[in-house]
Amino acid sequence: MKQIEVTIMGQSYILGCADGGEAALLEAVNTVDREMCAIRDAGKVKARERIAVLAALNIAFELAKRPTPAPAPAHPPSAASAATEASAAAHAQKLRALMARIDEALSQEGRLL
Secondary structure, eight states, rough: OEEEEETTTTTEEEEOOOOTTHHHHHHHHHHHHHHHHHHHTTTTOOOOHHHHHHHHHHHHHHHSOOOOOOOOOOOOOOHHHHHHHHHHHHHHHHHHHHHHHHHHHHSSSSOOO
């Protein structure tokens, strides 16, 4: 597992990353950073913890608004659809892992506020 140093809203973090997952992790970091900076720049919320929670909710809401996949056909899945399902499951697992990392970072409060 690699470690990558990233910056979110001016704060540096070292994150663990599976080999080959760097691009996806950096994309997730950019999304979180963009969302958190937008909330901070709006000027209504100052506490990093609250900004992080609002950003997580906004990102989760955007993901929930995406169209749901069509029901599985009655015939056996093709290799392509099985790969798509595996990819979706992998993305969901990565999102859960990212949310767990955010929760862990927020639980180490003193440094974030």
